[in-house]
Amino acid sequence: MVNIKRRARGVTLTHKGLRKLQIAKGSEEQHELTGKCSKLEGIQEKNLLCEDTIAKIFTCKSPVDKRSLKICFQALDLILESDDYYNPKDETSRGEKFLYSYPELPMGQVPLDSPYYVQRQPLEDRCYGEITKPGGSLKIKGAYLTGKTSLITRLLERSKQQGYHTIYINLSLAESYILQNLERLLRWFCTHISLALNLPDKISEYWDSSSAAEMNCVLYFERYLLPNINVPIVIALDEADRLFDFADVSDLFLHLLGWFHEKAKHNPVWQKLRLVITHAMEQYPPSTLKPSSLSIGLSVNLPPFNLQEVQQLATRYRLELSIYQLEQLMALVGGNPFLVRLAFYEISQGRQTIETILFTSPISHQYIYKEHLEQQLCILEYKYKNLIADWIKVIKSEEPRPLEPTNLHRLKSLGLIQYEGNLATPSCQLYKIYFQECLGLDNTPPSSLSFSIVKVTNKMKVS
Numbered sequence: 001m002v003n004i005k006r007r008a009r010g011v012t013l014t015h016k017g018l019r020k021l022q023i024a025k026g027s028e029e030q031h032e033l034t035g036k037c038s039k040l041e042g043i044q045e046k047n048l049l050c051e052d053t054i055a056k057i058f059t060c061k062s063p064v065d066k067r068s069l070k071i072c073f074q075a076l077d078l079i080l081e082s083d084d085y086y087n088p089k090d091e092t093s094r095g096e097k098f099l100y101s102y103p104e105l106p107m108g109q110v111p112l113d114s115p116y117y118v119q120r121q122p123l124e125d126r127c128y129g130e131i132t133k134p135g136g137s138l139k140i141k142g143a144y145l146t147g148k149t150s151l152i153t154r155l156l157e158r159s160k161q162q163g164y165h166t167i168y169i170n171l172s173l174a175e176s177y178i179l180q181n182l183e184r185l186l187r188w189f190c191t192h193i194s195l196a197l198n199l200p201d202k203i204s205e206y207w208d209s210s211s212a213a214e215m216n217c218v219l220y221f222e223r224y225l226l227p228n229i230n231v232p233i234v235i236a237l238d239e240a241d242r243l244f245d246f247a248d249v250s251d252l253f254l255h256l257l258g259w260f261h262e263k264a265k266h267n268p269v270w271q272k273l274r275l276v277i278t279h280a281m282e283q284y285p286p287s288t289l290k291p292s293s294l295s296i297g298l299s300v301n302l303p304p305f306n307l308q309e310v311q312q313l314a315t316r317y318r319l320e321l322s323i324y325q326l327e328q329l330m331a332l333v334g335g336n337p338f339l340v341r342l343a344f345y346e347i348s349q350g351r352q353t354i355e356t357i358l359f360t361s362p363i364s365h366q367y368i369y370k371e372h373l374e375q376q377l378c379i380l381e382y383k384y385k386n387l388i389a390d391w392i393k394v395i396k397s398e399e400p401r402p403l404e405p406t407n408l409h410r411l412k413s414l415g416l417i418q419y420e421g422n423l424a425t426p427s428c429q430l431y432k433i434y435f436q437e438c439l440g441l442d443n444t445p446p447s448s449l450s451f452s453i454v455k456v457t458n459k460m461k462v463s
Contacts, residue, residue, distance in 0.1 A: 017084030135264020137297025
C-alpha cells in the first residue's frame with residue numbers, strides 16, 4: 001500500500017502577518033478603482049488558491065497550510081516571515097498563541113482570557129488582598145470607561161479559584177421601581193443572593209412587617225444566608241451610581257453595607273461576607289450622608305493608563321510605535337483605557353494609522369472616536385445639562401478653573417476632567433478640541449488638534 005503524504009495544515013496568521021496582508025489588500029482595493037484586476041482574483045483564476053482558503057487566511061479562524069500563506073503573500077508582493085504565522089497546535093507555540101490571538105472588539109469589559117487586559121499594579125494586588133480578609137470590603141471608584149467592570153470580573157474569578165462563592169450584581173440593570181423604595185430594594189437584594197447561593201427564598205419567614213427593612217435584611221443575612229454557607233462569599237455591586245438617582249434610598253442602603261462591614265469586626269458569622277462596590281461619581285449632597293455610607297473598607301481610585309501601561313498594550317498588539325508617538329497618543333486621549341484600546345485595535349486591523357488618529361479633526365465624519373464623542377455630547381445635552389456651563393468654562397480656559405464639588409465630581413465621572421482640589425482641567429486634548437469646535441467656541445481651524453497634541457507632548461517631556 002502506498003502511503004500518501006498529506007500536507008500539514010495548521011498555521012494561522014499572527015497580528016503582524018494579518019496586518020501586513022490587510023494593508024496590502026487595502027492598497028489593492030484602491031488599485032481596483034482604476035479598473036485593473038485584483039491580484040487576489042488573479043490567484044483564484046489560476047487555481048492557486050480557492051476563495052474559501054483566502055477567506056480562512058483573512059479571518060484567522062481556521063488553520064491553513066504554510067504554502068497557501070506563501071502564495072497569498074507573494075500575490076500581494078509580500079515576503080512571508082517566520083513571525084507572520086504560528087502553529088496553534090504546537091506545544092512550543094502556546095505562548096505565541098497567547099500573544100498572537102485575534103484581538104476582540106474593544107467594547108465593554110475585557111474578556112477574562114484576553115491577552116489585551118493590562119494590570120495596574122500595585123493597585124490590583126491591594127484589591128485582591130482586601131477581599132481575602134475576613135469581612136473585607138472594597139470600594140472601586142473610576143471614571144467612565146476606565147475598566148471598573150473588567151477589574152471586578154477578575155476579582156470574582158480569583159475568588160472563585162480560592163473556593164469562594166461569588167455573586168455579581170449590576171445595579172444599572174435594576175428597575176427604577178425597585179431602587180426608589182428601600183423595602184423593595186432590600187427584598188430584591190436578599191432574594192437575588194438566595195437564588196445565587198441555590199438556597200430557598202425564605203424572605204416571608206424572616207421578614208417582620210413591624211420592623212425596619214434594614215433590620216430585616218441584617219437578620220436575613222445573619223440568621224439564614226451566612227450560617228448556611230461554609231466558605232466566604234464575595235458580593236460585587238457594580239455601577240452603584242444608579243442608586244444615586246434615588247438619594248434617600250442610596251444613603252440608607254450604603255449605610256447598611258457599612259454596617260455589614262462593621263459587624264464583621266466582632267461577629268465571626270459576618271466575616272464570611274466580602275463586599276466589592278464600584279461607582280464613578282460621589283453621592284451628593286454630601287451633607288445628607290451618614291459617616292459610614294461611602295467609607296466601606298478599602299477605597300481605591302482606578303486611574304487612566306500611564307505611559308508604561310500604554311507601551312505594554314502596544315506590545316501585545318504587536319505595534320511598532322515610537323515613545324514619542326505613544327506620548328502623543330497619551331496627550332490626545334489622556335490614557336483613557338477604552339480610547340487607547342480602540343486606537344490600537346484599529347491600527348492592528350490596518351484601518352487606521354497613528355498619524356490619522358492623532359491629526360484628523362475630531363468633528364470629521366470618518367474619525368475613529370466620532371461615535372464616542374457624540375455619545376459624550378448627548379450625555380451632557382440630555383442628562384447633565386446643568387454641567388454644560390462649567391464644562392465650557394474649563395475648555396475655554398488655559399488655566400485650571402475652580403468648580404463647585406457636585407459638578408466637579410460629575411464631570412470627573414464622565415472622564416471629561418481631571419482635578420486637584422477644586423481646580424479642573426480637561427482630561428485630554430481630544431475632549432477639549434472636539435467640544436470647542438462642536439460648540440463653536442474656537443475659531444481656529446481643525447488642524448489645531450495637531451498643534452495642541454504637540455504642545456502637550458512637549459509639556460510631558462519637560463515634566
